[in-house]
Amino acid sequence: MVERVVTGAHYGLRDWLAQRITAAIMAVYTVILVVVLVGGVPITYPVWKDLFTQGWMRVATLLFAASLAWHAWVGMRDILMDYVKPTGLRLSLEVAALVVIAAYLGWTAQILWR
Numbered sequence: 001m002v003e004r005v006v007t008g009a010h011y012g013l014r015d016w017l018a019q020r021i022t023a024a025i026m027a028v029y030t031v032i033l034v035v036v037l038v039g040g041v042p043i044t045y046p047v048w049k050d051l052f053t054q055g056w057m058r059v060a061t062l063l064f065a066a067s068l069a070w071h072a073w074v075g076m077r078d079i080l081m082d083y084v085k086p087t088g089l090r091l092s093l094e095v096a097a098l099v100v101i102a103a104y105l106g107w108t109a110q111i112l113w114r
Contacts, residue, residue: 015074022067022074029064042054043097069101076101 041047051057076097084090 001048015078017071019074022071025067026064026071029060029067052112062109062112065105069105073098073101 036051037043052061077094078089080093080097084093
């Protein structure tokens with residue numbers, strides 16, 4: 001008799017596409033940040049602060065952080081599903097990863113809008 005292993009549903013194309021889209025968003029943000037940083041103005045604290053007081057930069061940074069969080073979650077979940085076979089341990093590690101990722105995303109939002 002074949003034992004059915006339940007690892008989840010609705011993975012595959014959606015997660016592959018999510019990885020590509022989030023990677024593209026992070027790449028665009030990185031290019032924007034590099035252009036801003038090498039724009040000829042010496043980066044001092046007032047320049048850095050002025051950059052992040054602009055709404056577009058805060059939104060772009062939050063979008064980058066959300067993309068990074070989603071990208072990290074899909075990657076961590078896939079690694080855990082592939083290599084951690086005991087279901088209880090895998091679930092515990094997935095919950096721990098989600099909590100850490102959510103905490104970092106919340107911390108990022110707090111930094112950007114305090």
